[in-house]
Amino acid sequence: MRSGIVAAAFAGLTIVTANAQSLQERVPMCLACHGEQGTSQNENTPSLGAQTAPYSLIQLYLFREKQRAAEPMNEMTKGLSDDDLRTLSDLIAKLPPPQPVVGTLDNARVAAAQALVQQHRCNFCHAPNLAGQENVPRIAGQREDYLVKTMREYKSNTRHGYDASMAEVLQPVTDAQIVELAYYIARLK
DSSP, X not given: OOOHHHHHHHHHOOOOSTTHHHHHHHHHHHHHHHOTTSOOOSTTOOOOTTOOHHHHHHHHHHHHTTSSOOHHHHHHHTTOOHHHHHHHHHHHHHSOOXXXXXXXXXXXXXXXXXXXXXXXXXXXXXXXTSOOBTTBOOOXXXXXXXXXXXXXXXXXXXXXXXXXXXXXXXXXXXXXXHHHHHHHHTTOO
């Protein structure tokens, strides 16, 4: 089932690659996992809505080249051209931002996390509203479970970025602080 946003995005895209049909067939599968409206409903699967196109392009390239190992993503990007990757990253950027977790906020947790964001300068690279910029991802409204998983992987150096900055930033951050950061970030618009 395609949402209106996906249909509108495809109507506006001009796909000139030889593999265009293959790309069009893959997009619904991508959105089934990552969320047709930009918000993933699947545990430990990132929401892609409003993700910056440069960041998405880099990640798609890393998956295609198997420099970032995640079997479903390596398989989904297999055989896609550079133009296909650009088309996908532009489509992702046009999806609506993920819907943050709703409910009553724990003000003490929010305040603690806001202090951590300032202390570790998350708001410098990821932008003041944590909506990302250029090749730095949007993390505002991201799934809480995915944020915890990703930060733990960066800290333990089991997830390699295309640069070492996240591993370095997260070294002094405790696991309890990672949980607080994820709580706060998942609730940002």
